[in-house]
Amino acid sequence: xxxxxxxxxxxxxxxxxxxxxxxxxxxxxxxxxxxxxxxxxxxxxxxxxxxxxxxxxxxxxxxxxxxxxxxxxxxxxxxxxxxxxxxxxxxxxxxxxxxxxxxxxxxxxxxxxxxxxxxxxxxxxxxxxxxxxxxxxxxxxxxxxxxxxxxxxxxxxxxxxxxxxxxxxxxxxxxxxxxxxxxxxxxxxxxxxxxxxxxxxxxxxxxxxxxxxxxxxxxxxxxxxx
Amino acid sequence: xxxxxxxxxxxxxxxxxxxxxxxxxxxxxxxxxxxxxxxxxxxxxxxxxxxxxxxxxxxxxxxxxxxxxxxxxxxxxxxxxxxxxxxxxxxxxxxxxxxxxxxxxxxxxxxxxxxxxxxxxxxxxxxxxxxxxxxxxxxxxxxxxxxxxxxxxxxxxxxxxxxxxxxxxxxxxxxxxxxxxxxxxxxxxxxxxxxxxxxxxxxxxxxxxxxxxxxxxxxxxxxxxx
DNA sequence: TATCCTGCGATTGTCGACAATCTGGATATT
DNA sequence: AATATCCAGATTGTCGACAATCGCAGGATA
Numbered sequence: 487x488x489x490x491x492x493x494x495x496x497x498x499x500x501x502x503x504x505x506x507x508x509x510x511x512x513x514x515x516x517x518x519x520x521x522x523x524x525x526x527x528x529x530x531x532x533x534x535x536x537x538x539x540x541x542x543x544x545x546x547x548x549x550x551x552x553x554x555x556x557x558x559x560x561x562x563x564x565x566x567x568x569x570x571x572x573x574x575x576x577x578x579x580x581x582x583x584x585x586x587x588x589x590x591x592x593x594x595x596x597x598x599x600x601x602x603x604x605x606x607x608x609x610x611x612x613x614x615x616x617x618x619x620x621x622x623x624x625x626x627x628x629x630x631x632x633x634x635x636x637x638x639x640x641x642x643x644x645x646x647x648x649x650x651x652x653x654x655x656x657x658x659x660x661x662x663x664x665x666x667x668x669x670x671x672x673x674x675x676x677x678x679x680x681x682x683x684x685x686x687x688x689x690x691x692x693x694x695x696x697x698x699x700x701x702x703x704x705x706x707x708x709x710x711x712x
Numbered sequence: 713x714x715x716x717x718x719x720x721x722x723x724x725x726x727x728x729x730x731x732x733x734x735x736x737x738x739x740x741x742x743x744x745x746x747x748x749x750x751x752x753x754x755x756x757x758x759x760x761x762x763x764x765x766x767x768x769x770x771x772x773x774x775x776x777x778x779x780x781x782x783x784x785x786x787x788x789x790x791x792x793x794x795x796x797x798x799x800x801x802x803x804x805x806x807x808x809x810x811x812x813x814x815x816x817x818x819x820x821x822x823x824x825x826x827x828x829x830x831x832x833x834x835x836x837x838x839x840x841x842x843x844x845x846x847x848x849x850x851x852x853x854x855x856x857x858x859x860x861x862x863x864x865x866x867x868x869x870x871x872x873x874x875x876x877x878x879x880x881x882x883x884x885x886x887x888x889x890x891x892x893x894x895x896x897x898x899x900x901x902x903x904x905x906x907x908x909x910x911x912x913x914x915x916x917x918x919x920x921x922x923x924x925x926x927x928x929x930x931x932x933x934x935x936x937x938x
Numbered sequence: 939t940a941t942c943c944t945g946c947g948a949t950t951g952t953c954g955a956c957a958a959t960c961t962g963g964a965t966a967t968t
Numbered sequence: 969a970a971t972a973t974c975c976a977g978a979t980t981g982t983c984g985a986c987a988a989t990c991g992c993a994g995g996a997t998a
Contacts, residue, residue, distance in 0.1 A: 496780050497780050497781075497980090497981065497982095498981075498982070499768075499981085499982095500780070522948095522949075523949075523950070524948095524949075524950090532982080532983090533982055533983045533984075534950090534983085534984090535761060535764075535981085535982060535983070535984095536981080536982070536983095538761075538765060538950090538951090539764060539765055539768050542725075542765050542768040542769055542772070543768055543771070543772065545769070545772065546768070546769065546771065546772020546773070547772070548867070554722050554723050554726070554950085554951090554989095555723075555949085555950060555951075555988085555989055555990060556949090556950080556989095556990070556991090557949070557950070566863075567863065567864070570862045570863050570864040570865065571864050573807075573862060573864075573865075574804070574807075574862065574864045574865055574868065577803055577804065577807045578800070578803065578804075581799075581800075581803045636796045636799060636800065637792070637793065637796050638793070638796040638797050638799075638800045639796065639799075639800055641774070642800065642868065723950090723951065723952095724951075724952075725951085725952095748978095748979075749979075749980070750978095750979075750980090758952080758953090759952055759953045759954075760953085760954090760980090761951085761952060761953070761954095762951080762952070762953095764980090764981090780959095780980085780981090781958085781959055781960060781979085781980060781981075782959095782960070782961095782979090782980080783960095783979070783980070
């Protein structure tokens, strides 16, 4: 269900990559922070070999940037980077919607609708941390991507951009006044999928992501002003 | 100019990754082939540590697939994988064209046109191996992607899909009867860019890539029949 | 005072050896 | 004969130590 790789029976390097990714996404490791191999290896109770492999993995996920002989640093999500990310995401998720409209089974679409019921419930209770809603939102998006039946699309949006998105969410999702209009837009998208109208679904998804980006941009403006 | 990473003064792992990528792309290492760490380390004259890091890098580039405790194998480009790849590429490069139409400088567009003159010359001489033409084609595409000014797009199409594309080319570019219509399409795209018509440029690029995929699909049909 | 050199500490890159795990085939059992 | 078990051999995963390189502080010089 969740696109995140759960280390079940795997290598130490994979475990380290998983834990590091988590720390980076949640902001426990600040953006731009230098990652000391020896220190991290110590903290994770492993040698430096596996840890170096983990860093190489994270580099592939674009979560860290490595410079030879100068170590690895957590990636910094500046405005331009996020703008580029959202632009690409708008295009790719739009494509996913168009494909999903013809390829998803009725069952899957029904499940998607049920997922939104859950979200609505969660919003009504409201007490829950915004975090859960945010993760739920990503679940929704990923289910549609899976519906595209395009493995490359799943890889791209799942393993890589997904992490950057989560990272961005953690920084900006303190105010969640966008959850209600977002849910509404999700409903519209599911409706379009149910009608098998790919063009419409794509358009709605693109608009939805544009809205999200605009909201984040405004938030960053306010932050910069402060 | 070239999107490929040239190992200048870098680490052994980077060198190994580069050489391995080259071997995989050119088919020197067959698809699905098992990659023995000790053997490769021996061949490259280095320890297994750097080599393992290189494999992790290649995994990020989707050129190899790793299974814990069972080693790494060269990825296999079956029909579905290539179909997915071309579908994503059609969308992303279309997007790049749309952006490039408004963001590229007149100078850059002129250079693009000059590049096509070069290609035309090369085709006339014909003697040159198809390989060069193929690489030239990828250059053309990447220049447009750069024109989009979207770093994420450049990363996605450059570091990752680019390699898979080259790999595919090596397998299928023995017959190059598509070079002339392709050049024609490239000219049309440049013309659209020069007119700053993003919509048209996107449409032409999508059609161009669709044509390439169709051509490759037919070729695979013939191969399967044999 | 500004600039360049130099040496030291810290950090990354690399290697070889050892432990853990998988693979394939031979043997034993039903 | 078919299946299960188990034992090498090979291969991957991990660790600790050593070498190479970088960044920076401190001092020398113009």
